[in-house]
Every structure is written in structure tokens, then in C-alpha cells.
Amino acid sequence: MKKIVRLELKQIHPTQVTAGMLEVDEKRKHFASLSEDELKRALKAAPIPAVLGRDGTHFATDHHHLARALFDAQINYAYVEVMADLSKLKGDAFWLEMSNRRWVHPYDEHGILHGIAAIPSSVSGLIDDPYRSLAAFVRNAGGYIKTPEPFAEFQWADFFRTRIRLWTTSFQFNAAVEQGVHLARSPDALVLPGFYKTKASAAANPRA
16 A cells, blocks of 8 residues: 655645646635535545655656645645655656656646756646646546546647647637547547547447
């Protein structure tokens, strides 16, 4: 059984550059509406997976949106599930192992790969990738299935980034979600994690 610990939010370091701030705001509103006991139960039920690095630093490998939502709601703690102890690895060796295990994603809001130095030291430094929010809303609308594939939603975000024009109003965003659901169920998305396989079969053989 993996170890679960309560940490101050400032002790949790991100392993990615961006987050979808529309998704973050939805989570922030939810957390802000909970009582203290409800909040504690909710956070313990969904601990942030993290890797223990040198000097007791914890690096989140998922749930960055949850962590940023807590920060925005002025909640200063979270529960963390320690997935691995890499505290004996130094510098480049640590990040190489993180990369080999697909636990780091240093891509910016345009989907461009950067060096490790681009990753902020705190979740408060995460920058907005609108298409990452779109990916979450499309998933919630039934466009694709949530999977344990690392950074799967970012793959969907990049898929939508080249196919859907950036919106400026809530009406346009809702239209983008509808378009995203349609695209997510098309053969173009066949290789993406969480694609509905039955949709692919039907598209490939419409008479079936």
C-alpha cells in the first residue's frame, strides 16, 4: 500500500507547465462550497500522486488542476500519495528517470516542448492552456473516456488545438465543446487514449 501524507500546498511541486484554468475554476468553486469536514474527506479520497525527490520535495505526477484549484480557493493543504521514492537521484538523473516513467510534461500553452527549467516551482505558477480545458469539457460531455494514460488530456488538447478555432465568448466555447465531441468520435482520433473503439468500428464500416 502506498503512503498517503498531508502536506502544505507549497511543498508540492508541479511536473508540467500548464493547466486548463476553466477546469481549475470549476474545481475551485466546488472546493469552496464544501464544509471543512467535507473538504477533508474529498481530498483524502482523491490524493495527489507524487514522487519523493531530494530534500523531501514532492513532485506531483497528476491532479495538477486539483492542486491549483486549492491554491485559488486559498486552501493551503492537500493529501499526497507517494508513488515512488527517487530521493537518492540528483539533478539530471532525477529528471531522466521522471521522463522515462512519463511523469513529466514540460510543454507550453502552444504544445511546444521546453526544458525542465520551464516548469514552475509552485502550482501557482502554472499558466493557462485553453485547449486543456476544452479537452476536459469534451471528456465530460462524453467525447472520450478518462484513462490512466499519463497526460492523456494533453494529447487531446493538442488534437483539438489544430482543428478548433480559439474562442472568445462562452457561446463560442460551448460550440467548441460540441465540435470537440464530434471530432473525438471521428476516425481522426482513433489513436488517442480513451477513444471509443465502438465509434471507430462504426465509422470504418457504416453499414455494420
